[in-house]
Amino acid sequence: MLEKYDFQAIETKWQAKWEADSRFRTPDDFEKEKYYLLEMFPYPSGKLHMGHVRNYSIGDVLDRFLKMQGFNVLHPMGWDAFGLPAENAAIKNAIRPDVWTRQNIKEMRSQLQRLGFTYDWDREVATCHPEYYKWMQWIFIQFHKKGLAYKKKNPVNWCPDCETVLANEQVVDGCCERCGTQVGKRDLEQWYLKITDYADRLLENLDKLDGWPQKVRTMQKNWIGKSTGAEADFAVENFDKVLRIFTTRPDTLYGVTYMVLAPEHPYVSELVQGTEYEKPVNEFLEKLQYLSDIDRNATTLEKEGLFIGRYCINPLNEKKVPIYIANYVLMDYGTGAIMAVPAHDTRDFEFARKYGLEVIPVVDPHNPDIDLYDLKEAFVAEGTMIHSGEFNGLNNTEAMVKITEHLEREKIGVRSVNFRLRDWLISRQRYWGAPIPMIHCEEHGWVPEKEENLPVRLPEDVAFTGTGASPLAENEAFVNTTCPICGKPAKREVDTMDTFLDSSWYFLRYCDPRNQNRVFDKEKADYWMAVDQYIGGVEHAILHLLYARFFTMVLHDIGLVSTEEPFSNLLTQGMVLKDGKKMSKSLGNVVSPEEIISKFGADTARLFILFASPPEKELEWSEKGVEGSFRFLNRVWRLVAEMFPVIQGAADSYDAVSDADKNLSYILNSTIKKVHSDVREKFNFNTAISSIMELVNALYKYKDGQENLNVGLLKHAMNSLVLVLSPFTPHICEELWEGLGHTETLYGAPWPAVNDASLVQESIEIVVQINGKVREKLIVDTDLTEAALTEVAMADQKIQKIIAEKEIVKIIAVPNKLVNIVVKG
């Protein structure tokens, strides 16, 4: 064994050995109990950052730990390799995106290996690889067959900087999620996936995902945004069409005092044509066009509207109400038209106030503090129906049902459900993505490429000018093809897929990554799926996780896999901060993993990251903290090295003779137990590590404080220490394990057994309180009864002194914990 803790030599040695022995390959052993452990795969941007190191260190501890528990663990890694940065690099540095990406993958793969992670590299996938995107295209065609992929012309979010469209989900505060540029609108014909068909299931299943953080479930729930209500038809005076509105409050129909259309509503121009209102309406529309989405959607935006000179008739009470257009009504939700009930809707109330519109209360709160006829704000809570004809006196929630039924009976409305979730726009006007495998034929329209012709390969000779349109459109050899149906000349789709499609099923491909004939084998997928533990950043709470759920459901429905939900348990790890801020180049506070590894080693880097904070919390990077972790590993190293000659040849078994033996044995066994439960049940790696530190402290104390060392106990303690520490810092532990005389590698060695007998203590310290304040601590026999405990406590001199002259009101005794004496006077 080496004299000094030479982490560099040790880490290189064991990484090479693991690799040479193929230690991390996972067989499809259907007989064994499986555990599918997955961390979100990275985009190969060039180098790993600390967030990656944290994410993958968490996963690696679990892998190593679970292997020790005997599970067949699938722990794969791959690359989310399509995407814009590669293309930008192509434009900027005149390097091909595939070359750039491959270089980055190579670099990052070697960084991952330098951290000692247990990935099964035989299962590596890269989404930009034709073997992968072939099946991506195949899946797209299956979606198309099921009617879940369609093309539609629509105003779409357009990022002028990235020069591509964005899904609604990729627009953050009206800006491009990636580059922050303000997003505009463009009318384009684009491919969509019908995720809205699955809205209800995506929502309902959330309740079953109890292994997910509540926060993520809530975010998805809000994103899907289901609201139940009714649609109702309002006739328009002197107009042949009816206006259909959507409301979640059909109970307030009698309180309607005006109507509001989205300015883009298709009826608006007809309604004002040739009237004095035409001009102001057009001006209003024009003004609105100049408003970006960001302003248009802000709640702070002053509500503005315009009467358009027309009236419509409330179908329930025949009341004639004016029609407005206003900036707060959106065309792309509901029907683009609302009935306004200012008494019971805050937005309508605000608008009515501004334009002096009538307010009619129809729900009575029975609250003396609220003057229904001089409302200060809209009343939106429950109450009793008033001014509502035959519905008067009902509770308003009952009235909702009754009025909806009435609408349906009279054929003037229907029960209706609306979702905020929109269909997923997946076309991207970019090069570096999977080509959408569709062909346009003059005669047959859009036709999928024949499956036997997949993949539709990305051509390599493409010019990147950086100007708007899809680069593939310039490549005639790519564009010109023949119709799969009639064989006549036809043109390929030149847009590529949103990269979120690639990452929506990669976890399924890992189950059978080299399959040439099928997307994946069902038996293998059924064995491995669902992912037992998924780990990644919370920034993917909505997009990626929702899309992946959607894909898995569709693939389930097609019969490709039995699982409907892909991820049973989800852990969202916190960010890595420096000086309280997110590490970023612009702030200049980035700590590079490489630097830490070369200075302290991978084990220290992993240990610090796991020790400094629980995984789901933010982690504050601390150079001093890293040094502390390094110090601890050195302390372990010296301890084992010093004990090695002492315990050499001893058996790994012992009788605890002295009190010190018993004490050490107790600490040892409770540490093994605690590390197990901290890791397995709670992912509390920080407390697991701190208890190992306590064990090391106890071992130092034991060895320095004893005349007669119990060598069997020490041998067992050293072996156990190395075992329980190994998931966190595998390299040093392998080296120590070897030094302790083991010939098999530590990876996959069984977890040490807990000796329950050692955990039973003869005596225990209890606390004696007077009126809830600790006054004395006593060592007593374990498991004393309440009566016996009380007796011991009362007999104590100090306690006697304090309670003398006082009246004892009550005594509470909790075995093995405390006695509380309540006194008066």
Add this chain to the structure above:
RNA sequence: GCGGGCGUGGCGGAAUUGGCAGACGCGCUGGAUUUAGGAUCCAGUGGGCAACCCCCGUGAAGGUUCAAGUCCUUUCGUCCGCACCA
């Protein structure tokens, strides 16, 4: 505005779920050893007090309880998500 989380020493963070607040680590103070040390070891380290076996202390205020960091009510601060979704 709505929804969710979080407030504990100088710092990162513990506390078997109502039972000794501050584990473990960082930092700091003193000492030992060393030619030297940013190495190692020992002791101390929430505040107050000359001192204690005393008093105070988990953002603030109130409550429940023999007992509250933990439960309830109110409130302040902070972070995150959604944000005119009818």
